[in-house]
Amino acid sequence: MDFVNAIILLLNYIFVPALSYGSQLALGAIFVTLIYGILRFANFATGDMMSFGTMFVILFTWYFQSVGIDLGVFPTALLAIPFAVIFMVSYMLIIDKFVFKYYRIKKSPPVQLAMVSIGVMFVTQAVVRIIIGPSDRRFFDGEKFLIKAGEFKEMTGLTEGLAIKSTQVITIIVTLILVSTLFWFLNKTKTGKSMRAYSDNEDLALLSGIDPKKIVMTTWIIAGILATIGGALYGLDKSFKPFTYFNNMLPIFAAAIVGGIGNPFGAFLGGYVIAFSEILLTYAYKKFFMYVLPESMEPDGLVQLLSTDYKFAVSFSILVIVLLYRPSGIFKGKVL
Amino acid sequence: MRKNLNVIAAYSIMMGLIILVGIFQSWNIALSIFNLCLISAVMTMGANIQWGYAGLINFGIMGFTALGGLAAVLISVDPVQEAWSVGGSNILFSLFLIIAMVLAVRYILKNYKKSKNRTYIVAAIIILGIIIIRFISEPGIEAIEDVEPAKTGFLGGLGLPIIFSWVVGAFFAGGLAFVIGKVALGLRADYLAIATLLISEIVIAIIKHEDWLTRGVKNVIGLKRPAPYEVNLQQTDWFINFVEKFNSSKLNLISDLTERQAALNQLVIEGSSVFVKLCYSGLFLVVVIILLILTQKALYSPWGRMMRAIRDNEEAANAMGKNVVKQHLLIFVLGSAIVGIAGAMLVTQDGLFTPGSYRPLRYTFLIWVMVIVGGSGNNFGAILGGFVVWFLWIEAAPIGLYLVNLTTAGLDDTHFLKVHLIESVPYFRFLMMGVGLLVIMRYRPKGILPEKIEIK
Numbered sequence: 001m002d003f004v005n006a007i008i009l010l011l012n013y014i015f016v017p018a019l020s021y022g023s024q025l026a027l028g029a030i031f032v033t034l035i036y037g038i039l040r041f042a043n044f045a046t047g048d049m050m051s052f053g054t055m056f057v058i059l060f061t062w063y064f065q066s067v068g069i070d071l072g073v074f075p076t077a078l079l080a081i082p083f084a085v086i087f088m089v090s091y092m093l094i095i096d097k098f099v100f101k102y103y104r105i106k107k108s109p110p111v112q113l114a115m116v117s118i119g120v121m122f123v124t125q126a127v128v129r130i131i132i133g134p135s136d137r138r139f140f141d142g143e144k145f146l147i148k149a150g151e152f153k154e155m156t157g158l159t160e161g162l163a164i165k166s167t168q169v170i171t172i173i174v175t176l177i178l179v180s181t182l183f184w185f186l187n188k189t190k191t192g193k194s195m196r197a198y199s200d201n202e203d204l205a206l207l208s209g210i211d212p213k214k215i216v217m218t219t220w221i222i223a224g225i226l227a228t229i230g231g232a233l234y235g236l237d238k239s240f241k242p243f244t245y246f247n248n249m250l251p252i253f254a255a256a257i258v259g260g261i262g263n264p265f266g267a268f269l270g271g272y273v274i275a276f277s278e279i280l281l282t283y284a285y286k287k288f289f290m291y292v293l294p295e296s297m298e299p300d301g302l303v304q305l306l307s308t309d310y311k312f313a314v315s316f317s318i319l320v321i322v323l324l325y326r327p328s329g330i331f332k333g334k335v336l
Numbered sequence: 337m338r339k340n341l342n343v344i345a346a347y348s349i350m351m352g353l354i355i356l357v358g359i360f361q362s363w364n365i366a367l368s369i370f371n372l373c374l375i376s377a378v379m380t381m382g383a384n385i386q387w388g389y390a391g392l393i394n395f396g397i398m399g400f401t402a403l404g405g406l407a408a409v410l411i412s413v414d415p416v417q418e419a420w421s422v423g424g425s426n427i428l429f430s431l432f433l434i435i436a437m438v439l440a441v442r443y444i445l446k447n448y449k450k451s452k453n454r455t456y457i458v459a460a461i462i463i464l465g466i467i468i469i470r471f472i473s474e475p476g477i478e479a480i481e482d483v484e485p486a487k488t489g490f491l492g493g494l495g496l497p498i499i500f501s502w503v504v505g506a507f508f509a510g511g512l513a514f515v516i517g518k519v520a521l522g523l524r525a526d527y528l529a530i531a532t533l534l535i536s537e538i539v540i541a542i543i544k545h546e547d548w549l550t551r552g553v554k555n556v557i558g559l560k561r562p563a564p565y566e567v568n569l570q571q572t573d574w575f576i577n578f579v580e581k582f583n584s585s586k587l588n589l590i591s592d593l594t595e596r597q598a599a600l601n602q603l604v605i606e607g608s609s610v611f612v613k614l615c616y617s618g619l620f621l622v623v624v625i626i627l628l629i630l631t632q633k634a635l636y637s638p639w640g641r642m643m644r645a646i647r648d649n650e651e652a653a654n655a656m657g658k659n660v661v662k663q664h665l666l667i668f669v670l671g672s673a674i675v676g677i678a679g680a681m682l683v684t685q686d687g688l689f690t691p692g693s694y695r696p697l698r699y700t701f702l703i704w705v706m707v708i709v710g711g712s713g714n715n716f717g718a719i720l721g722g723f724v725v726w727f728l729w730i731e732a733a734p735i736g737l738y739l740v741n742l743t744t745a746g747l748d749d750t751h752f753l754k755v756h757l758i759e760s761v762p763y764f765r766f767l768m769m770g771v772g773l774l775v776i777m778r779y780r781p782k783g784i785l786p787e788k789i790e791i792k
Contacts, residue, residue: 042526111525122770129763253530309545316534
C-alpha cells in the first residue's frame with residue numbers, strides 16, 4: 001500500500017505539474033523556434049509578447065464577465081482566447097511591418113535583429129504595464145478541481161491524495177490539439193511545406209517560386225496564436241504577472257535550444273525535458289522515502305537536490321550539457 | 337579640433353542639460369544624476385569593449401554588476417567574529433573541497449583521452465563532491481545564519497576601506513567571465529547572449545539565497561564610505577565657514593541675526609549633501625578618465641586593430657594566424673571586469689547592497705540601449721550613451737507626466753483614463769527607451785557618435 005501511496009505522491013507533485021508546465025513551455029518554445037527557423041533571429045521579446053497576448057485574454061475575460069457571459073464549469077478565458085488572438089496577430093503584423101521588415105529586406109545579420117527585438121521588448125513591456133499594470137492578476141473562474149485530494153482519498157482509501165486541477169487538464173488537452181494541428185499544417189498542407197522549405201534553404205525556396213511575404217505572414221500568425229494560448233494557459237494555471245512572463249523567456253529559450261533550434265518537434269519535447277528536470281531536481285523527496293523505505297532508514301533532511309530558488313540553474317546546466325555534447329540539440333536542429 | 341566638433345557639441349549639450357536640472361530642480365538631483373551617469377558610463381565602456389571592439393554579445397551584465405557589489409560587501413564590512421568561530425571552519429573546509437574537486441576534474445581531463453569512462457568518472461566526481469560539500473557545509477551555514485539573524489547572520493567581510501573593492505570587484509567579475517568564456521565562447525553570438533542571460537540570473541539567485549555570504553534579501557546596509565558623512569560635515573567648522581563665505585552675498589541680505597543663523601543652517605544641510613556627492617563625482621571621474629585613456633590607447637594599438645579585424649571577419653583573421661578564441665576570451669574577461677568595477681562603485685555610492693534590486697531590464701538591457709544609442713565601438717559614444725540614456729531614464733517620469741497632462745487636458749481630473757495614465761507614468765520610461773532604441777537602430781545604426789577608424 002505504501003508503494004502505491006508513493007507513486008500517487010510523485011504523480012501529484014511531480015508528474016501532473018511538470019506535464020502542464022512543460023506544455024506551457026513547449027508552446028513558447030515552438031514560438032521561439034519558428035521565429036528562429038523562418039525569420040532567423042533569436043526573439044528576446046518572446047516573454048513580453050506572451051504577456052501581451054495574455055493581457056488581451058484578461059481584458060476580454062473581464063468584459064465577458066461584466067456582460068454576464070460564462071462557460072459554466074470552464075473558465076471564461078477559453079472564450080476570450082479567439083478574440084485575443086485576433087488582436088495579438090494584428091499587433092505582431094504591425095510590429096513586423098514597421099520594425100522587422102526593414103532589416104529582413106536589408107539582410108541584416110541575426111545579431112542586429114536580436115538587438116531590434118530588445119527594442120520591441122521594451123515597447124511591449126511598457127504597453128502591457130501601462131494598460132494593465134505590473135501587479136499579479138488571477139483571471140481563472142469556473143470549476144477549480146477535476147479531482148479533489150479529499151475525494152480521491154475517499155474513493156481509493158489511500159492516505160495520499162491526488163488533486164488534478166482543471167487548468168492542468170485544459171492546458172494539456174489544448175496543447176495537444178494545438179500542436180497536432182500545427183504539425184499537420186506543417187507536414188501536410190502546401191503552405192506548411194513551403195514554410196519548411198523556406199526555413200531549410202531560403203534561396204532554393206525562393207527559386208521554386210515560394211512567396212516570402214506569405215511565409216513571413218503565416219509565421220507571425222502562427223506565432224501569435226501560440227504566444228497568446230501559451231501565455232493564457234500559463235496565466236490560468238498560475239497567475240499573470242508581466243515580470244514572471246519576462247523571466248519565463250529563459251526556460252523557453254533553453255527548451256528551444258535543447259530540442260534543436262529551428263525544429264518545432266524538438267522544441268515541443270524540449271519543453272517537457274526542461275519542465276521535468278526542473279521539477280524533479282527541485283522537489284523534496286523526504287515524504288517519498290518515508291513511504292518507500294523502512295522506518296529505520298528514514299531520511300532526516302528534505303532530500304532536495306536543489307533549492308527551488310535555483311531552477312534557472314537547472315535549465316542552464318541542461319543547456320550547457322546538451323550544447324557540449326550535441327551542439328545541434330537533442331533532435332537535429334541548426335548548429336549554433 | 338574640427339573633426340572632434342560633434343563630440344564636443346554632444347558633451348556640452350549633455351552637461352548643459354544636467355546644469356539645467358541643477359538650476360530648475362535642485363543641485364542634489366543634478367549631482368545624483370551625474371554620479372549615476374558616470375557609473376553607467378563605466379558599465380557601457382565594459383559592454384562597448386565586448387560588443388564594439390569584438391562583437392560579442394554579453395547579456396549577463398547584471399550578474400557582473402552584482403558580483404562587483406558583492407565584492408564591496410566582502411571587502412568593507414567588518415568580520416563577524418562569532419559567525420567565523422561557529423561555522424568558519426566548515427566553510428573553509430568546503431571551499432578547500434571545491435578547489436580539490438576542480439583540480440581533480442582538471443587533472444583527469446588533461447591526462448586521459450576522451451572516452452565514455454572519463455565522462456562517467458568526471459560526472460561521478462562532481463556529483464559525489466557536491467553531496468559531500470553539502471553535508472559538510474550545511475551545519476556551518478545553519479550556525480552562521482543563527483548568529484543574530486536580525487543584525488548579522490553572515491560571515492561579514494574583511495573590514496578594509498571600500499575603495500579596494502573596486503579592484504576586487506573587477507577580479508570577481510573577470511573570474512566569472514573566464515569560466516563562462518571557457519564554456520560558451522566559440523558558439524554563435526545569439527547563443528552566447530542566451531547563455532550569459534541565464535548565468536546572470538543564476539548569479540543573482542545565488543546572491544539572493546546564500547544568506548551566510550551576502551545576507552541575501554535581508555540586505556547589507558550602512559557600508560563604509562570613502563566620502564565624509566553629512567552629519568559630521570554639518571558640525572565641522574571649516575565647512576560651515578566655507579558655506580558662509582560661499583553664500584555671503586545671499587546671507588548679508590538677511591539682517592535679523594536669528595533668521596540669518598537659520599538660513600545658514602539650512603544652507604549647511606543642503607551644502608553637506610551636495611559636497612558628499614561632489615566627493616563621489618570626483619572619485620568616479622578619476623575612474624572614468626583612467627578607463628577612457630586605457631581603452632582609447634587599446635583601441636588604436638595593434639591589439640585594437642587585431643580585435644576589429646576579428647570582429648569584421650573572423651575567418652580572415654584566423655587565417656592570418658590570430659588566435660580568435662583566445663582573444664575573444666581575453667576581451668570577454670576585460671569587459672566583464674570593467675562592469676565589475678562599476679558594480680562595486682554603485683554599491684559604494686548607495687552605501688547598501690540590495691540583491692533584490694538587480695533586475696535584468698535595469699542592469700542588462702538598459703546598458704545595451706546605452707551602448708547602441710551612444711555609438712558602439714566608440715568610447716566617447718558609449719560614455720555619451722550612458723549619460724543620455726540615464727538622464728532620460730530619470731527624467732522620463734516628469735516628461736511623461738507633462739505629456740499625459742498635455743494630451744488629456746480636455747478631460748476631467750477624475751476621468752478614469754486620466755487617473756489610470758497618471759498612475760502608469762513610471763512605465764513611460766520603458767516606452768521611451770524602446771522607441772529610442774528602435775529609432776536609433778533604424779535611422780542611425782552606428783549611434784549618436786559613430787565609430788571612426790583613423791590610422792594614427
